[in-house]
Amino acid sequence: MIQKSSEALSRRAFLGMAGAATGIMVLASSCDKNDDNMMNNGVDLGSGDVGILNYAYALEQLEAAFYTRVAQSPYNGISASENALLTDIRDHEIAHREFFKSALAGAAISNLEFDFSAIDFGSRASVLATAKAFEDLGVSAYNGAGKLIVTPDYLTLAGKIVSVEARHAAYIRDLISNGSFADNTVVDMNGLDTSRMPVDVLAVAAGFIKTKINASNLPR
Incomplete structure (x- = not known):
C-alpha cells in the first residue's frame, strides 16, 4: 500500500525523474504564459513538447x-479492499498531476474546472464505469501522444506514467468483470493497446471538463 500523504508521494515517486523534470522546466522557461493561457478560444495548451x-x-x-x-464519498457497499486501492489510485493521479504542474512551472495551464454531474458517486456501477472510461482513455492518450514527443527524456517519462495508468485500467476492468483486463476492446489481434490522438481524447473528455481547452497548437 502506498503512503497516503500526497506531498510525500509526489516527492518520492518522481525522484528518479529529476533529470526529465529539469529539462521540462528549462524548456518551459522559454515559453511565454499568455494571461494564464486563457484566451477567447480557451486555455491554450501550447505547442511542441510543452x-x-x-x-x-x-x-x-x-x-x-x-x-x-x-x-x-465512497460508493454504497464499497469493500475495504476496493476503498484502499481506489485511494491508492487517487494518490497516484495526484502525484502525476503535481509532477506536471511543478515541472512545467510558468508554462503550466491553469487549474481546470470539471463537471461530474452525470456521475452517481453513490453507485458502484456508475463510479467504476467512469473510472474504466477515464483509465482506458488515459492509456490511449499517452499511447497516441508518444510519437508526437521530440525529447527522449519526456518519452521515457510518458512511458513510466502510462504503465501505471494501464495497471489502474486493468484493476478497474477486473472489478467490473473478472478477466476483462486485456480484452479485445483495448488490445488488438497483434497484442497492441489502443491509441488515440489528442483531438479525439479531448473530444471524449470534454463531457467532463467545464473549462474550454484550445489544443490547436499541439503537434500533429
Whole structure:
C-alpha cells in the first residue's frame, strides 16, 4: 500500500525523474504564459513538447479530481479492499498531476474546472464505469501522444506514467468483470493497446471538463 500523504508521494515517486523534470522546466522557461493561457478560444495548451505535457497535465487533473471525489464519498457497499486501492489510485493521479504542474512551472495551464454531474458517486456501477472510461482513455492518450514527443527524456517519462495508468485500467476492468483486463476492446489481434490522438481524447473528455481547452497548437 502506498503512503497516503500526497506531498510525500509526489516527492518520492518522481525522484528518479529529476533529470526529465529539469529539462521540462528549462524548456518551459522559454515559453511565454499568455494571461494564464486563457484566451477567447480557451486555455491554450501550447505547442511542441510543452503543449503535449500540458495535454497530459490536463488529463491528470481530470483523473485526480474524479478519484478525489470518489475517496471523499465512497460508493454504497464499497469493500475495504476496493476503498484502499481506489485511494491508492487517487494518490497516484495526484502525484502525476503535481509532477506536471511543478515541472512545467510558468508554462503550466491553469487549474481546470470539471463537471461530474452525470456521475452517481453513490453507485458502484456508475463510479467504476467512469473510472474504466477515464483509465482506458488515459492509456490511449499517452499511447497516441508518444510519437508526437521530440525529447527522449519526456518519452521515457510518458512511458513510466502510462504503465501505471494501464495497471489502474486493468484493476478497474477486473472489478467490473473478472478477466476483462486485456480484452479485445483495448488490445488488438497483434497484442497492441489502443491509441488515440489528442483531438479525439479531448473530444471524449470534454463531457467532463467545464473549462474550454484550445489544443490547436499541439503537434500533429
